Amino acid sequence: MMNKIKLLVAAFFLISFASYAQSNDQPLKIGYTNVEYILLQLPESKQIESQLKDHSTQLENQLKTKYSEYETKLQAYEKGAATMDATIREDKEKELMGLNNSIQEFQRNAQMSLQQKEKSLVDPIITKIDKAIKDVAKENGYTYVISNQALLAGPEDGDISPLVLKKLGVDPAKVQQTPEPAAATPAAKPATTPAKNNNKKKN
Numbered sequence: 001m002m003n004k005i006k007l008l009v010a011a012f013f014l015i016s017f018a019s020y021a022q023s024n025d026q027p028l029k030i031g032y033t034n035v036e037y038i039l040l041q042l043p044e045s046k047q048i049e050s051q052l053k054d055h056s057t058q059l060e061n062q063l064k065t066k067y068s069e070y071e072t073k074l075q076a077y078e079k080g081a082a083t084m085d086a087t088i089r090e091d092k093e094k095e096l097m098g099l100n101n102s103i104q105e106f107q108r109n110a111q112m113s114l115q116q117k118e119k120s121l122v123d124p125i126i127t128k129i130d131k132a133i134k135d136v137a138k139e140n141g142y143t144y145v146i147s148n149q150a151l152l153a154g155p156e157d158g159d160i161s162p163l164v165l166k167k168l169g170v171d172p173a174k175v176q177q178t179p180e181p182a183a184a185t186p187a188a189k190p191a192t193t194p195a196k197n198n199n200k201k202k203n
Contacts, residue, residue, distance in 0.1 A: 028143050029141050030142065030145070031136075031140075031145045031158050032146050032147065032148040032159060033133060033147070033164055034147065034161060035129055035147065038129055038161060039129060041175040051121060052117060055117050059114065062110075063103070063110065066103050066106060070096070070100060073095065073099065077096060128168070129168070132164050132168050133164055135167055136164050142160065
């Protein structure tokens with residue numbers, strides 16, 4: 001799934017939900033679940049992964065185009081630099097430096113764009129899961145619900161994940177039994193970026 005999904009739900013993992021006890025005499029009842037696991041079971045998770053992959057591919061293609069332009073102009077400069085007029089050579093060097101800076105800026109913006117895209121897709125699903133967990137807690141008399149990642153030991157009947165999945169319209173009997181690590185999303189970067197433009201000394 002999304003490569004930064006743990007960051008997006010990290011704060012959620014630490015939340016203990018408000019008490020739903022009907023009276024002070026109700027015994028303490030604690031449940032646990034795993035938000036990342038639930039998210040991975042939802043149909044939306046594959047849609048999110050597909051959209052992120054498409055967005056990443058678009059960014060990579062744009063970056064490859066920029067890098068190809070830079071490479072072509074760099075090779076032309078290196079081939080003709082020795083016979084260039086000093087003024088023309090200086091202009092070419094400035095152009096190459098500008099293209100190089102443009103590539104680096106695009107890389108930074110591409111990473112931010114990918115992160116923002118991921119957050120915009122995942123946040124609404126996290127909100128839906130949040131509501132489902134709270135609804136399950138209220139309907140089943142759980143005083144608190146915690147992340148099972150913070151749980152050292154606990155009874156099996158304390159796991160409310162199947163109930164949450166049912167609430168979200170997913171059959172718990174048909175899902176994977178253990179959470180799988182998120183797959184990396186392709187980074188929008190070229191293999192290498194030239195560090196310098198092989199500038200020639202001016203006459």
